[in-house]
Amino acid sequence: AQKVTQAQTEISVVEKEDVTLDCVYETRDTTYYLFWYKQPPSGELVFLIRRNSFDEQNEISGRYSWNFQKSTSSFNFTITASQVVDSAVYFCALSESQTGANNLFFGTGTRLTVIP
Amino acid sequence: GAGVSQSPSNKVTEKGKDVELRCDPISGHTALYWYRQSLGQGLEFLIYFQGNSAPDKSGLPSDRFSAERTGGSVSTLTIQRTQQEDSAVYLCASSLAPHDSYNEQFFGPGTRLTVL
Numbered sequence: 001a002q003k004v005t006q007a008q009t010e011i012s013v014v015e016k017e018d019v020t021l022d023c024v025y026e027t028r029d030t031t032y033y034l035f036w037y038k039q040p041p042s043g044e045l046v047f048l049i050r051r052n053s054f055d056e057q058n059e060i061s062g063r064y065s066w067n068f069q070k071s072t073s074s075f076n077f078t079i080t081a082s083q084v085v086d087s088a089v090y091f092c093a094l095s096e097s098q099t100g101a102n103n104l105f106f107g108t109g110t111r112l113t114v115i116p
Numbered sequence: 117g118a119g120v121s122q123s124p125s126n127k128v129t130e131k132g133k134d135v136e137l138r139c140d141p142i143s144g145h146t147a148l149y150w151y152r153q154s155l156g157q158g159l160e161f162l163i164y165f166q167g168n169s170a171p172d173k174s175g176l177p178s179d180r181f182s183a184e185r186t187g188g189s190v191s192t193l194t195i196q197r198t199q200q201e202d203s204a205v206y207l208c209a210s211s212l213a214p215h216d217s218y219n220e221q222f223f224g225p226g227t228r229l230t231v232l
Contacts, residue, residue, distance in 0.1 A: 035220065037223075042225070043205065043225055043226055044223055044224070044225045044226070045207065045209075045223035046223075047220040047221070047222065050220060091159065102147070102164075102211075102219075103149055103161040103164050103172065103175070104149075104151075104159075104161065104221060105161070106158060106159035106160075107158075108158045109158065109159075
């Protein structure tokens with residue numbers, strides 16, 4: 001069965017600090033996709049980054065970077081030089097190719113508070 | 117272009133009444149998803165549409181829940197004989213190319229349902 005675990009319920013950092021959000025997943029599929037979404041106080045889920053199971057190359061996109069490691073089933077997300085506007089709930093999500101529906105399985109989210 | 121829209125934004129109803137929630141996906145998106153976000157259950161998948169058909173209804177919590185999609189566009193989620201445990205935020209999402217899990221889902225602002 002598929003499962004996404006975000007062990008960090010809440011994190012607080014001071015502005016300009018770097019912060020890493022952890023995500024561990026479980027799946028029996030060999031082809032799957034991982035996503036990070038942000039949910040600001042307005043409530044709308046915003047897509048941030050994605051990765052497929054065949055590409056473990058880690059990248060940086062602006063202040064965002066991610067570390068995908070299949071060996072540990074982890075897909076961690078880092079925000080560098082955090083800003084107050086980064087305050088939100090962040091969700092890690094998994095999509096499996098064999099479900100057909102490609103629906104997302106979400107973790108329980110990590111609430112990030114950036115203190116000015 | 118316009119994003120995913122949902123109406124109403126808020127709905128308060130009495131236990132036992134029926135409610136209808138509406139979703140307008142992004143134009144051209146053939147895949148449409150309904151999710152529910154509640155305190156106790158987090159973000160959970162309800163149903164998926166490919167065009168007007170719903171090949172995956174596995175997430176619907178009971179037979180009081182149903183959904184339809186017409187013209188490959190607008191979708192309506194109906195909850196009959198609402199119960200207090202149905203109180204949640206109902207999120208709609210749409211995406212391109214549903215058979216490609218790599219495509220991100222774009223979420224609407226949600227409908228907050230409160231059952232008294």
